[in-house]
Amino acid sequence: MQVVLDGLEVRYGARTAVTGVGLAARGGEVLALVGPNGSGKSSLLRAVAGLQRHGGSVVFEGVPRGGIGFMPQDSGARTGLTVLETVLLGRHRALGWRVPAAEVARAGDVLRSLGIAHLAARPIGELSGGQRQMVFLAQVLAAEPAVLLLDEPTSALDIRHALQLLALVRDLTRARGLVTVVAIHDLNAAARFADRMALLRDGRLMAAGPPDAVLTEATIAEVYRVAAHVHVAPDGHVAISPSRALADR
Numbered sequence: 747m748q749v750v751l752d753g754l755e756v757r758y759g760a761r762t763a764v765t766g767v768g769l770a771a772r773g774g775e776v777l778a779l780v781g782p783n784g785s786g787k788s789s790l791l792r793a794v795a796g797l798q799r800h801g802g803s804v805v806f807e808g809v810p811r812g813g814i815g816f817m818p819q820d821s822g823a824r825t826g827l828t829v830l831e832t833v834l835l836g837r838h839r840a841l842g843w844r845v846p847a848a849e850v851a852r853a854g855d856v857l858r859s860l861g862i863a864h865l866a867a868r869p870i871g872e873l874s875g876g877q878r879q880m881v882f883l884a885q886v887l888a889a890e891p892a893v894l895l896l897d898e899p900t901s902a903l904d905i906r907h908a909l910q911l912l913a914l915v916r917d918l919t920r921a922r923g924l925v926t927v928v929a930i931h932d933l934n935a936a937a938r939f940a941d942r943m944a945l946l947r948d949g950r951l952m953a954a955g956p957p958d959a960v961l962t963e964a965t966i967a968e969v970y971r972v973a974a975h976v977h978v979a980p981d982g983h984v985a986i987s988p989s990r991a992l993a994d995r
């Protein structure tokens with residue numbers, strides 16, 4: 747299974763948000779989409795999710811119908827639904843008018859895997875931003891998608907929950923052979939959990955490949971305009987210590 751982008755282009759009126767992006771996201775691998783604010787990450791993800799008109803092609807090879815799960819950057823919804831009800835909505839394709847006990851148990855399992863089973867009966871409108879972010883990931887995972895598209899899923903999470911969430915996403919991706927694409931700003935987390943990275947600037951793909959090939963001091967200086975020390979951590983992952991912003995070009 748894979749998702750192949752070729753010449754992908756997204757425009758908003760006269761503004762081009764993504765241009766000429768060619769990229770393959772493969773089953774069983776986490777692909778991290780990184781790049782500065784406004785570089786086109788969300789636009790690319792929305793195009794792949796089928797929510798954004800685009801030029802070029804997005805080809806889903808071996809992906810079952812309805813197999814795409816998308817978690818937007820700002821899920822926002824402050825409904826009166828409980829956490830459990832919100833997660834069950836992720837199963838709407840499988841549900842009729844009645845909710846079988848097995849579905850409730852399955853939703854409970856997803857909540858447990860994210861460490862938020864204790865929130866099941868709480869209205870989502872009363873949760874913290876980070877708790878809500880995990881609930882919306884649970885909703886997406888409950889649908890058991892083959893392609894998982896996550897837009898900054900850890901932006902509201904503390905370091906422990908961010909590590910737990912990314913580890914879970916990586917493990918599910920490997921175990922189920924999912925095609926997973928995660929837009930993320932935290933380069934160290936991306937380097938740790940992604941199999942491959944794609945670096946965007948101004949809507950263009952600047953580099954793609956394994957984290958140690960993409961995250962060099964030269965590419966970080968060029969794309970982010972930041973001076974950074976890049977080294978290999980004792981556990982073998984590439985690690986970035988940013989030190990200062992460089993002058994604009």
Ligand SMILES: Nc1ncnc2c1ncn2[C@@H]1O[C@H](COP(=O)(O)OP(=O)(O)OP(=O)(O)O)[C@@H](O)[C@H]1O
Nearest residue numbers: 758761762763781782783784785786787788789790
């Ligand atoms: N609905 C829209 N209408 C017009 N322009 C848009 C719209 N959405 C995004 N853009 C523009 O498209 C470009 C890419 O935006 P996008 O949200 O894809 O970037 P991003 O890399 O996800 O940014 P961030 O890291 O800040 O979330 C930006 O210049 C942005 O201003």
